[in-house]
Amino acid sequence: MTVSDPVRTPRRAFWGDARFFLGILLIVASVAGVWLVVAAARNTVPVYAATHTIVPGEPISADDVRVVDVALGPLADKYLTPDDIGEAAVATRTIDEGELVPTASVGAADSARTTSVVVRSAVDVPASVAAGTVVEVWSAPLLEQGRYDAPRILVADATVVSVTRDESMIGGGSAALELVIPRADVASTLAAMADESALSVVPTAGAGS
Numbered sequence: 001m002t003v004s005d006p007v008r009t010p011r012r013a014f015w016g017d018a019r020f021f022l023g024i025l026l027i028v029a030s031v032a033g034v035w036l037v038v039a040a041a042r043n044t045v046p047v048y049a050a051t052h053t054i055v056p057g058e059p060i061s062a063d064d065v066r067v068v069d070v071a072l073g074p075l076a077d078k079y080l081t082p083d084d085i086g087e088a089a090v091a092t093r094t095i096d097e098g099e100l101v102p103t104a105s106v107g108a109a110d111s112a113r114t115t116s117v118v119v120r121s122a123v124d125v126p127a128s129v130a131a132g133t134v135v136e137v138w139s140a141p142l143l144e145q146g147r148y149d150a151p152r153i154l155v156a157d158a159t160v161v162s163v164t165r166d167e168s169m170i171g172g173g174s175a176a177l178e179l180v181i182p183r184a185d186v187a188s189t190l191a192a193m194a195d196e197s198a199l200s201v202v203p204t205a206g207a208g209s
Contacts, residue, residue: 053132
């Protein structure tokens with residue numbers, strides 16, 4: 001009688017076991033990643049968002065902002081929170097409606113380098129010009145009654161606070177604009193107004209399109 005050799009079970013290759021455990025690790029890492037993303041999304045902080053367009057030099061009060069809860073992660077300290085705003089806070093740049101208010105865009109009132117003036121434009125102002133629009137102010141000095149010198153830039157960088165249009169004027173509409181201008185340009189602007197120069201407010205490139 002012939003005795004057959006015992007059947008040997010093949011040993012599982014080591015690389016097969018390693019691939020199995022690697023797959024388990026990838027699944028665990030994927031689940032952990034999803035959990036961290038969900039946890040981060042739930043970790044929100046209260047910050048301020050502008051309720052309307054705020055122009056440079058404009059004081060910021062509770063009526064100008066609203067509290068929103070946003071997940072900002074490490075950027076949380078870059079934005080204004082309810083604990084940061086003070087009674088003397090003013091905008092240092094234009095803050096658009098709905099924009100989160102960066103702490104860098106707010107400063108103390110006594111450090112403001114701008115002020116506001118009201119200018120009547122001698123030319124039509126596009127309908128797209130509104131609060132927050134950046135404009136230039138041009139001045140044509142008066143030579144004699146009804147005759148003006150060539151216009152030149154009086155203020156190269158002004159920001160519109162408000163526009164009051166008068167469409168009843170004969171020969172085209174007229175507009176009075178409250179503008180925020182650098183303090184360095186205040187004297188020349190007031191002098192041009194006193195000299196009855198023709199002042200024209202025009203949008204900067206791309207601002208009035």
